[in-house]
Amino acid sequence: DTGVSQDPRHKITKRGQNVTFRCDPISEHNRLYWYRQTLGQGPEFLTYFQNEAQLEKSRLLSDRFSAERPKGSFSTLEIQRTEQGDSAMYLCASGTVNTEAFFGQGTRLTVV
Amino acid sequence: GQQLNQSPQSMFIQEGEDVSMNCTSSSIFNTWLWYKQDPGEGPVLLIALYKAGELTSNGRLTAQFGITRKDSFLNISASIPSDVGIYFCAGQPSNTNAGKSTFGDGTTLTVKP
Numbered sequence A: 001d002t003g004v005s006q007d008p009r010h011k012i013t014k015r016g017q018n019v020t021f022r023c024d025p026i027s028e029h030n031r032l033y034w035y036r037q038t039l040g041q042g043p044e045f046l047t048y049f050q051n052e053a054q055l056e057k058s059r060l061l062s063d064r065f066s067a068e069r070p071k072g073s074f075s076t077l078e079i080q081r082t083e084q085g086d087s088a089m090y091l092c093a094s095g096t097v098n099t100e101a102f103f104g105q106g107t108r109l110t111v112v
Numbered sequence B: 001g002q003q004l005n006q007s008p009q010s011m012f013i014q015e016g017e018d019v020s021m022n023c024t025s026s027s028i029f030n031t032w033l034w035y036k037q038d039p040g041e042g043p044v045l046l047i048a049l050y051k052a053g054e055l056t057s058n059g060r061l062t063a064q065f066g067i068t069r070k071d072s073f074l075n076i077s078a079s080i081p082s083d084v085g086i087y088f089c090a091g092q093p094s095n096t097n098a099g100k101s102t103f104g105d106g107t108t109l110t111v112k113p
Helices: none
Strands: A005-007 A010-013 A019-024 A031-037 A044-050 A053-057 A065-068 A075-079 A088-095 A107-111 B004-007 B010-014 B019-025 B031-037 B044-049 B055-058 B061-065 B071-076 B085-092 B107-112
Touching: A005 A088, A010 A019, A019 A088, A019 A107, A031 A075, A044 A065, A075 A088, B004 B085, B010 B019, B019 B085, B031 B061, B031 B071, B044 B055, B044 B061, B044 B071, B071 B085
Parallel strands: A010 A107, B010 B107
Antiparallel strands: A005 A019, A019 A075, A031 A044, A031 A088, A044 A053, A065 A075, A088 A107, B004 B019, B019 B071, B031 B044, B031 B085, B055 B061, B061 B071, B085 B107
């Protein structure tokens, strides 16, 4: 399978803990996007990378959130000091400058 | 910021019926996209529209890019049980950042056999 891969698929964590999610994009895609989706709503853009450069961050991405794509391939999204409001599906997508993005299956985070 | 209003919020239909849903925006988009999302999965792109007035089909699905560039429509003909899911519209204000989209809140479709 050469689609976008996200790990883990599910994560339950206690409030205040740090969590990190990984996204492996489609190999020839140089753009990688992170979105957040809460129940009953559509995905909301968080940030995107072109190769290793983080080109845009949404205001939704608070200081507790950090994303990296160190070698221009896989990306990680870290949330520090998690809060209950962080509970959501975190979606990764990849594409190129001229193509629409393909989404992964998401990581569902539950903060208890 | 940009907002997309998607309607209806939910639909309950009988297998074989046709379905229509739409999306409106307060601002102009240069790209309109329609996705389907199954429970616990990521959205899957169904149709992409790049030109005002464009009408594009993908099997039983047909979508249109509104002339005003502030709306789009999706029709599903002869629905089947596997059409069940949440349908999202998404828009992009420019053609230079493919992949960064503003999403509606979805139309949940239930198909009764």
